[in-house]
Each structure stands twice: as C-alpha cells, then as structure tokens.
Amino acid sequence: MSSQSLDELITSLKCLPGIGQKSAQRMALHLLERDKAGAERISRAISTALETVQHCQQCRNFSDNPVCGICADSGREQSTICVVETPADVLAVESSASYKGRYFVLLGRLSPLDGYGPEQLGLEQLQLLLGSGAVNELILATSATVEGDITAQYIADFATKSSVFSSRLARGIPLGGELEFVDSGTLSRALSGRQRFD
Amino acid sequence: MSSQSLDELITSLKCLPGIGQKSAQRMALHLLERDKAGAERISRAISTALETVQHCQQCRNFSDNPVCGICADSGREQSTICVVETPADVLAVESSASYKGRYFVLLGRLSPLDGYGPEQLGLEQLQLLLGSGAVNELILATSATVEGDITAQYIADFATKSSVFSSRLARGIPLGGELEFVDSGTLSRALSGRQRFD
Numbered sequence: 001m002s003s004q005s006l007d008e009l010i011t012s013l014k015c016l017p018g019i020g021q022k023s024a025q026r027m028a029l030h031l032l033e034r035d036k037a038g039a040e041r042i043s044r045a046i047s048t049a050l051e052t053v054q055h056c057q058q059c060r061n062f063s064d065n066p067v068c069g070i071c072a073d074s075g076r077e078q079s080t081i082c083v084v085e086t087p088a089d090v091l092a093v094e095s096s097a098s099y100k101g102r103y104f105v106l107l108g109r110l111s112p113l114d115g116y117g118p119e120q121l122g123l124e125q126l127q128l129l130l131g132s133g134a135v136n137e138l139i140l141a142t143s144a145t146v147e148g149d150i151t152a153q154y155i156a157d158f159a160t161k162s163s164v165f166s167s168r169l170a171r172g173i174p175l176g177g178e179l180e181f182v183d184s185g186t187l188s189r190a191l192s193g194r195q196r197f198d
Numbered sequence: 199m200s201s202q203s204l205d206e207l208i209t210s211l212k213c214l215p216g217i218g219q220k221s222a223q224r225m226a227l228h229l230l231e232r233d234k235a236g237a238e239r240i241s242r243a244i245s246t247a248l249e250t251v252q253h254c255q256q257c258r259n260f261s262d263n264p265v266c267g268i269c270a271d272s273g274r275e276q277s278t279i280c281v282v283e284t285p286a287d288v289l290a291v292e293s294s295a296s297y298k299g300r301y302f303v304l305l306g307r308l309s310p311l312d313g314y315g316p317e318q319l320g321l322e323q324l325q326l327l328l329g330s331g332a333v334n335e336l337i338l339a340t341s342a343t344v345e346g347d348i349t350a351q352y353i354a355d356f357a358t359k360s361s362v363f364s365s366r367l368a369r370g371i372p373l374g375g376e377l378e379f380v381d382s383g384t385l386s387r388a389l390s391g392r393q394r395f396d
Binding site for chain 2 (some may be wrong): 005006008009016018025026027028031032033039040042043044046048052061063068069086087107
C-alpha cells in the first residue's frame with residue numbers, strides 16, 4: 001500500500017460492526033476522495049460522543065448530562081417505567097410513538113454464565129425506585145428470548161413484593177405477518193393468548 | 199432522543215457510503231457500548247488521514263509523502279506504467295500480485311459532460327512522463343465501460359505519438375465464469391479475441 005495513514009484508516013473502519021476489508025476500503029476511499037467534510041464530521045462526532053456520552057443516573061440510558069432528557073422531561077408520565085435491555089430498545093420504543101412514560105435500561109439481561117447478575121443490571125437501583133412509591137406500573141419489555149423472559153420474571157417477582165403492578169409486551173403475530181410464514185412458537189403463543197372480538 | 203452527541207454521531211455515520219439510519223444507529227451504539235477503543239482509533243485515523251494523505255506528485259495516487267511508496271521503490275520496473283482510474287484500482291491490481299511496474303492514477307475518466315477533460319486527469323503530466331523516454335510500455339487498465347474505453351483510446355493515441363508501446367487488459371470470460379451466465383457482450387469479445395492453444 002502506498003499510504004500508511006490510509007491503511008490505518010481502512011483497518012480502523014473494520015472496528016465497525018459488519019464491516020470487512022472490502023467495505024472498509026470503499027468507505028475510506030469514499031471519505032478521502034469525495035467527502036472530506038463528512039470524514040471530519042465523523043471524526044469530530046466520535047470524539048465528542050466519547051467525551052460527553054455517559055449513563056443517565058436515573059435510567060442508565062445514554063445521555064449527555066447526568067440525568068437524560070427523557071428522565072428530566074416533566075411532561076412524561078412519572079408513574080410508569082418501561083424496562084428494556086439496551087439503549088437501542090429505547091430508540092425502538094420511542095419510534096413507535098405510543099409510550100409516554102419513563103425507561104429503565106438494564107444494559108444486558110440476566111445471564112450468570114456471562115457474568116450478568118442483578119448487580120450488573122442495576123436491579124438494586126430499580127428496586128429503590130419501586131420502593132419509593134412513585135411508580136405504579138412496570139412494563140417489562142425485555143427481548144422475547146429465554147434469558148429475556150427469565151430477566152422479566154425476576155423483575156416481576158420483586159415488583160410484586162413492592163406491590164407494583166407489572167406487565168409485559170404482548171406476544172403474537174407481527175403486523176403484516178402471514179400465518180404461513182410465522183414460526184410455530186409464535187403461532188402457539190398467539191393461539192394461547194388469543195383475544196376476544198369486541 | 200436522550201443524547202444529542204449520540205444523535206450527531208448517528209447522523210455523521212450516514213456520510214459513509216451505503217450506511218442508512220438503522221446501520222448508523224447500530225454502529226454508533228456498538229462503538230459506545232462495546233468498542234470505545236475502536237471508536238477512538240477510527241476518530242484518530244480519520245484526522246490523521248485528512249491531515250497527511252495527499253496525492254503523489256508522480257502517479258497521483260494517495261500517499262503520505264510527496265512521492266508515494268510505489269514510485270519511490272527502486273525495486274519496481276521503472277519502464278512500465280499502468281494507467282488506472284482510481285486509487286481503488288491500484289489496490290485491486292496490487293492484490294493480484296502480478297504487476298511489478300509503476301502506476302499513473304487518472305482520478306476519473308474522460309467525461310466532458312461531468313467536467314472531466316484531459317486537464318483533470320493529469321494527462322499533460324503523463325505526456326511529459328512519456329516524452330522523457332524512460333517509459334517503454336503503457337498498460338491501459340481503465341474500466342471496461344464506454345467512457346473507460348474512450349479514455350484508453352485517447353491515451354493510446356498520444357502514447358503512439360511519443361513512440362511508447364501501449365497495451366490494454368485482456369477482455370474475456372472471468373475465471374470460474376460459466377458460459378451460461380456470461381453476458382452476450384463479454385462472450386462476443388471473448389470469441390473475437392480467442393487465443394490459440396499452444
């Protein structure tokens with residue numbers, strides 16, 4: 001290779017998820033040949049994010065300030081908390097525009113073998129929050145996997161002890177899903193959870 | 199969104215070719231959650247590349263120094279020059295490991311409508327090089343498109359005037375290509391350019 005710093009740029013871009021040698025090369029050449037302003041913007045955005053992004057003290061989501069915008073927003077329902085696994089899940093729920101409460105981000109799910117116990121998930125913090133009496137409902141929006149279910153069950157148990165009502169996301173056929181292509185597990189959950197026509 | 203700098207990071211990553219909102223979001227969260235060292239490396243590599251990468255004075259390829267490593271390498275044949283369109287093409291030819299001469303990078307192809315004339319392609323510089331008498335053969339490795347062909351023809355014409363022998367890459371069926379799936383244009387070129395069994 002003729003340029004070491006181009007080489008290093010290509011290698012560094014391979015740190016991005018799903019980017020291999022060929023894509024990294026294409027990206028690096030694109031930035032240098034056609035979008036130097038964009039390149040500078042990415043470099044700056046990464047430094048800024050690394051410097052300023054922290055975890056919100058209340059909900060553990062990513063935030064620029066000690067308390068994130070959602071937690072600080074007094075317009076949101078303070079009595080409902082949606083428990084999710086990752087910051088990406090917060091983005092997903094927010095994009096549905098049908099939830100107006102607060103969040104609690106576990107940053108993982110119970111998985112003792114991987115070293116994720118109640119402590120890593122900040123469950124003590126969540127328990128304190130439930131004990132404060134300010135919360136009426138806990139929506140358990142962990143992922144629909146075995147570990148996600150166990151995590152939800154664990155949290156639901158101590159919510160009950162704090163006399164907080166807990167619910168979880170409905171399981172069933174996704175919108176636009178054709179029965180033919182829905183997997184049998186989902187279909188079985190959709191059948192057992194069938195709802196009355198009103 | 200709860201964090202402005204995360205927001206800006208996601209938006210900036212969309213400058214990368216082929217990266218939309220979803221992928222940018224995945225990349226940004228991956229960097230912040232799982233690979234801060236990688237993030238720092240990318241940011242640093244981009245700044246360094248923007249500062250140091252320039253075009254080689256001899257071959258116009260990307261280089262950290264005024265003259266690139268390939269042009270400065272006295273072990274390479276000085277008398278053969280391979281003319282390519284982009285720095286990516288140099289990488290491609292280098293990876294074939296079957297060329298040991300020097301390069302000349304056009305950084306485009308003749309396309310008057312897009313504002314690419316002989317001047318933009320540095321053809322004056324190439325002409326001077328040919329006139330110096332140091333070059334015996336010019337390999338025209340422009341792309342196999344109409345514009346690439348025209349560019350090659352144009353350069354071959356003034357190479358002939360400088361009495362420099364010019365050749366171009368063989369056209370035909372790619373390695374592993376099955377006749378059934380080869381397009382008719384390629385097949386017709388492969389037929390007309392058929393080679394004797396030795």
